[in-house]
Amino acid sequence: MKDAEFFERVEKIRQKMYSIAYSYFSSESMAVDMVDDAVYRGYLKKHTLKEPKYFETWLIRILMNVCATAYKKAKKHRSFEEYIVEHEPSAQPTLDKLELKEAISSLPEDLRRIITLKYYADYSTKEIADILKIPMGTVGTRVRKALDLLRIELGGES
Amino acid sequence: MIDIEKEILELTSEAKELPETMNMDRIRRRAKKRKRIHTFAVVGRSLAGVLVTMFLALFIAVNSSVSVARAFSDVPVIGTLSRNLVVRSDIKKALKHNKNLAAAFEEEGLTPVDMVDSGATGQMTVTVDSFYADELDLILCLKLDTKLDPDNSYFYMRDIQIIDLNTGDNVYQDTHCSMDYFDTIGKLQFTEFFWDRPCTDFEVRFNLWRPFDEVPYEDAVIDSFRFEFHDVEPSAAIHIPIDETFTAYGMNFHFTEIQAAGSMTKVFYDYPEGENITFHTFDLYITDENGNVISDEFQAFGSRMTGYDFFDENGKQHNCEILPSIFYDDCDSVSIHISTVFCTTHDPRFLKIDPENRTGTFEGKTFPIEVCDSSTTYSDYGLPSMPYYDTLEEKVFFVVPYDEEMPEFDGTIMPLTGGAPQCDGNVFPVATINGEKYLVIEYYKYNYDEDGCYYFVQQDDSETLRVNKSFKVNL
Known part of the structure; x- marks a missing residue:
């Protein structure tokens, strides 16, 4: 794949990429950095992509790995709230939003990815199944499971 | 019940507003720039990896054996680096002093012995770790430890004797004048003895001295040491007779023999004494069949001579130049080249010592001297007693009172009569004895001239003559 085609x-898909990255950090600058990093990694490894039709699922997978790794690192060193405040002081979330964000981020990684892809990037069940390399039925199960967990976490009933 | 999907969709609305920084130009530029940096980093890391690997390999190689270290030290550019990477003291010494010993050490090895002598006072401990012996040279690898202040001291090995335990003969050529200098405490270092007759059972005796320009002469000797060796089998040397003559300054120099062992090469020659010409030495080197220099300047471990003269049973004088070994060079023939002759062609400035009248004369001035020979002892002369000194029966000890009236010696004092090994008058030019300053000259008792006097000449008065003579020798 040539450079022009890659870019x-x-x-x-840059809109979807940004939304996914934003879902992890709720920070514009961090999300841009994550997208930059994923694009750079994809650009470096583009020769390994044999089927161009899988470009999107391939690059989104890279992005999610980049985000998950960065998120884990950040969580290790400081609380999530501190992290957000440090990177985006002007974008103080409301308390409810913050609770929801915390609940999403506390989901197991496989469930969190489902929520991110479905609600932030608006991918269909079929596309999510392709990106995560799981059956479509599993996608549906995981969506339900994630939503149930969020309800419990936020004080509602299942 | 919370409509969790609705809550999430509200939450995602801010994630769907694409900021300006997400424009493709910036993303493209940043990705390409990072890739360039990545490429440089990969190349840099690879180069660094290669360099580190080479560095480690070089470090291991140069510390594995003397011959490998020697081979690397001769390579342009990395030679200096490889020499600095050597940490093994024996290899360091071998590299520093005598490159041809590398082959001898490698081929024949050092014999471990681990002998220790702490002398009579226990102030110094000398450990002989190992040795090398061939027909022309005995090399001891030894270590000094001391209770004296090791940081500010250095020591000389003097009054050296090697006694054949089967015959009682002193087999060491260079008894009096050479001094090995030690300034490294607790580390292995080498000293070598150019013995006349290699033997299987022998004793090495020596004294360790502090430099007597730093301490009163009578306090200079620290202690005496002796080491016995048994069943040693020195490696044989090859002896190749030659018959080549060349002329310089009207004198015919006749080359008679080459001897080569692992440690060194000796080139023997004779010359008639010329009128008003005093021959000192040659610059010699040896090449192989291809013209490559395989032996040039000899460097002993200590301050040993690199040439000497001696007399046969008929009283005829013979001479010898010492060069690095050609023993392990794979040659059918070699060429000996004489590039320079050192002579004194004018009236030399002699120092005349008259032991009978106890006077010295230099540049027309006569001054009193004091003489100590082996019929007296050091202690008779107010000097410290040395246990083995009395066996050095041939030794004469001149002590010249040193004052401002006496002419100044501005060069190394070479013996002119008797043809004994050179004595370095400048090594210890001035010693303090009982508060008085003296110039010290040590010399062989029997090497006096016909008038009973001893003559020395200043080496720095010599002239050099380029001759560029060479001849081939079949091995």
Whole structure:
């Protein structure tokens, strides 16, 4: 894949990439950094992508791994709230939003990815199944399970 | 019940507003720039890895054996680095002093012995760790430990004797004048003895001295040491007779023999004494069949001579130049080249010592001297008693009172009569004895001239003559 084609394809999915990255950090600058990092890694490894039709699922997978790794690192060193405040002091979330964000981020990684892809990036069940390499039925099960866990976490009933 | 999907969708609304920084130009530029940096980093890391590997390999190689270290030290550019990477003291010494010993050490090895002598006072402990012996040279690898202040001291090995335990003969050529200098305490270092007759059972005796320009002469001797060796089998040397003559300054120099062992090469020659010409030495080197220099300047471990003269049973004088060994060079023939002759062609400045009248004369001035020979002892002369000194029966000890009236010696004092090994008058030019300053000259008792006097000449008066003579020798 040539450079021009690579960046053309990136341009088409940059909105989804940003949303996914934002879902992890709730920070514009961090989300941009994560997208930059994922694009750079994809650019470095683009020769390993044999089927261009899988470009999107491939790059989104890279992005989610980049985000998950960075998120784990950040959580290790400081609380989530401190992390957000440090990176985006002007974007103080409301208490409810913060609770929901915390609940989403406290989900197991496989469930969190489902929520991110479905609600932040608006991917269909079929697309999520392709990106995560899991059956479509499993996607549905995980969505339900994630939503149930969030309800419990936020004080509602299952 | 919470409509959790609705809550989540509200939450995602801020994630769907694409900021300006998400423009493709910036993303593209940043990705490409990072890739360039990555490429440089990969190349840099690879180069660093290669360099570190090479460095480690070089470190291991140069510390594995003397010959490998020697081979690397001769390579341009990395030679200096490889020499600095050597940490093994024996290899360091071998590299520093005598490159041809590398092959001898490698081929024949050092014989471990681990002998210890702490002398009579226990102030110094000398450990002989190992040794090398061939027909021309005995090399001891030894270690000094001391209770004296080791940081500010250095020591000389003097009054050296090697006694054949089967015959009682002194087999060491260079008894009096050479001094090995030690300034490294607790580390292995080498000293070598150019013995006349290699033997299987022998004793090495020596005294350790502090430099007597730093301490009163009578306090200079620290202690005496002796080490016995048994069933030693020195490696044989090859002896190749030659018959080549060349002329310089009207004198015919006749080359008679080459001897080569693992430690060194000796080139023997004779010359008639010329009128008003005093021959000192040659610059010699040896090449192989391809013209490559395989032996040039000899460097002993200590302040040993690199040439000497001697007399046969008929009283005829012979001479010898010492060069690095060619023993392990794979040659059918070699060429000996004489590049320079050192002579004194004018009236040399002699120092005349008259032991009978106890006077010295230099540049027309006569001054009193004091003489000590082996019929007296050091202690008779107010000097410290040395246990083995009395066996050095041939030794004469001149002590010249040193004052400002006496002419100044501005060069090394070479013996002119008797043809004994050189004595370095400048090594200890001035010693203090009982508060008085003296110039000290040590010399062989029997090497006086026909008038009963001893003559020395200043080496620095010599001239050099380029000759560029060479001849081939089949091995």
